[in-house]
Amino acid sequence: MTICFVTTNRGKYEEASKLLRSFGIRVEWVNQECVEIQSDSLEEIAKRSAQEAAQKLKRPVFVEDAGLFIEALGGFPGPYSSYVYKTIGVLGVLKLMEGVENREAYFESVIAFCDLVRGELEAFSGRVYGRISLEPRGSHGFGYDPIFIPSEGNGRTFAEMSTEEKNTLSHRARALRAFASWLRNRRLV
Amino acid sequence: MTICFVTTNRGKYEEASKLLRSFGIRVEWVNQECVEIQSDSLEEIAKRSAQEAAQKLKRPVFVEDAGLFIEALGGFPGPYSSYVYKTIGVLGVLKLMEGVENREAYFESVIAFCDLVRGELEAFSGRVYGRISLEPRGSHGFGYDPIFIPSEGNGRTFAEMSTEEKNTLSHRARALRAFASWLRNRRLV
Numbered sequence: 585m586t587i588c589f590v591t592t593n594r595g596k597y598e599e600a601s602k603l604l605r606s607f608g609i610r611v612e613w614v615n616q617e618c619v620e621i622q623s624d625s626l627e628e629i630a631k632r633s634a635q636e637a638a639q640k641l642k643r644p645v646f647v648e649d650a651g652l653f654i655e656a657l658g659g660f661p662g663p664y665s666s667y668v669y670k671t672i673g674v675l676g677v678l679k680l681m682e683g684v685e686n687r688e689a690y691f692e693s694v695i696a697f698c699d700l701v702r703g704e705l706e707a708f709s710g711r712v713y714g715r716i717s718l719e720p721r722g723s724h725g726f727g728y729d730p731i732f733i734p735s736e737g738n739g740r741t742f743a744e745m746s747t748e749e750k751n752t753l754s755h756r757a758r759a760l761r762a763f764a765s766w767l768r769n770r771r772l773v
Numbered sequence: 774m775t776i777c778f779v780t781t782n783r784g785k786y787e788e789a790s791k792l793l794r795s796f797g798i799r800v801e802w803v804n805q806e807c808v809e810i811q812s813d814s815l816e817e818i819a820k821r822s823a824q825e826a827a828q829k830l831k832r833p834v835f836v837e838d839a840g841l842f843i844e845a846l847g848g849f850p851g852p853y854s855s856y857v858y859k860t861i862g863v864l865g866v867l868k869l870m871e872g873v874e875n876r877e878a879y880f881e882s883v884i885a886f887c888d889l890v891r892g893e894l895e896a897f898s899g900r901v902y903g904r905i906s907l908e909p910r911g912s913h914g915f916g917y918d919p920i921f922i923p924s925e926g927n928g929r930t931f932a933e934m935s936t937e938e939k940n941t942l943s944h945r946a947r948a949l950r951a952f953a954s955w956l957r958n959r960r961l962v
Contacts (some may be wrong), residue, residue, distance in 0.1 A: 622809040622818075624856070629811075660860035664853045667813070671849035672869060680865055 585767070586610040587697075588645040590618050590637045595726070596648060599751060600760055607764040618647050626651055626663055627707045630696035635705060637698070644699035650756060652728045655688040655715060656681070665728065671709065674720055674731050687715040692730065693755040695763045708766065710758025717741055725750060774956070775799040776886075778833040779807055779826045784915070785837060788940060789949055796953040805837050815840055815894045819885035826887070829897060833888035835952065839944060841917045843905060844877040854917065855858025863909055863920050876904040880921065882944040884952045897955065906930055914939060915962070932952055 589600055589611050600613040607618045618633040630649045651665040657680060661668035668677070681687065694709045710736050720730035722743025729742035732755055742750050751757050778789055778800050787803045790800040807822040819838045840854040846869060850857035857866070870876065883898045902924050909919035911932025919929035923942055931939050940946050 620811040622811055622853070622856070639870070657865070658860035660857070660865075663854075664811070664856060667811070667851075667853055668849070671847035671851070676846070676849075676869055679871070680861060681868055682868070 586612050587767075588612045588614045588641060588643055589636075590614045590616055590633075590641070590645050590647050592617055596756070599756060600648070600674055603751075603757060603760045604764055609767055614641065614645070620649065623663060624659070626692055626694040627665055627709065630694045631698075631705055631707055634696035634698035634699075638700050642700075644697070644701075644704075646695055646697040648693060648695050648756065648759070650691065650693040652732065653690050653692060654681070656684045656686045669727055672771060674728060674760070677716070677728070678719070678731060681716055689714060689716050689732065691728075691755040693759040695759045697763065697767075706766065708759050710760070710762060711756045712753055712755045712758070756771040775801050775957075777803045777826075777830060779803045779805055779822075779830070779834050779836050781806055785945070788945060789837070790906045792940075792946060792949045793939060793953055795814070796957055798953060798956055803830065803834070809830075809838065813848070815881055815883040816898065818852055819883045820887075820894055820896055823885035824889075826857035827889050831889075833886070833893075835884055835886040837882060837884050837945065837948070839880065839882040841921065842879050842881060843870070845873045845875045858916055863917060866905070866917070866924055867908065867920060870905050876906075878903060878905050878921065880917075880944040882948040884948045886952065886956075895955065897948050897951040899944045899949070899951060901925075901942055901944045901947070 589597055591597055592615055596685050597613045604611050619655045620629050621632050626649050630647055633647045634645060653659045653662050675764050690711050690713045692711045693708055696707045698705045714732055714734040717733050719730045721741045722730050725743045732742050736753055778786055780786055781804055786802045793800050808825050809818050810821050812818050819836055822836045823834060840851045841849050842848045879900050879902045881900045883896055885896045887894045903922050906920045906922050907908050910930045911919050914932045921931050925942055
């Protein structure tokens, strides 16, 4: 079984491809931009993107969207994490958190799968809870990894972990595993 | 001549209706959410929304999108101004600007008009330049008005002006006037 993953991010493709292969699912990379709508809900954004991509490509596809949600900032930067990263960056987010005691945050990943022939549009999400560090630490990963300390990481930020270690904990891995289980059961139906 | 303005914002409808009436154009209010895509370009966002709304309503429509672009923050909050306002708010933006000397900013409004029968999809923009204040001032208007000092306002923020005065200077009024001139010329063709 082969399904298309529509993303311009090679790292995401490689992570998904490796994880899904262990479930017997082959991933084909479609290196294209997805149209994303504006919404406070990652699920709504991902589902619309998957629908649009499935219509265009005329094949079953999945897409992934992720964000960092900081409790004290009302969920900011949330669904707009990439834009915020490109503009005010990690240092901007730390500046907003200056003097803020509640540093609780989570990363969320949502995968949306669409198969128009079978009339399926499903979403799978994964979260990893943690807190925002006081300063950036570590050099691995990308994006907000240097300022996110997952609860299960002995106080290290994501950027202080190897890719392998981060992938065992990460929101994206959790969403991918939920997706893979669903796909496996679906084939039995 | 009557055209539909798709917006959930009564204030925007009233401003547009008043200004376009003086050009002999009647505006009908369609109080519905527009689907907005994620993009760094207000024009792209507004054009896609107008197309989608025109397809759904099967009539010529226009929509409006606006944002505050702060130079020192790489254009942030830009197209995501509403989301940023709802989460970190005016005080969050001021915190990001603490100790920042370059306070240049502009408001931009883009109106997109779509008439599928005539195959028209046009965008009109208006900007007002100014700077970010050191603290919020004034109680009129909405959104970022209390922290935006337009260059032509004698040092007052938008929130320290009456609606009438703000409307003569505002980005939205400028975009509306460009739109109205275009509509008037178009009818002569």
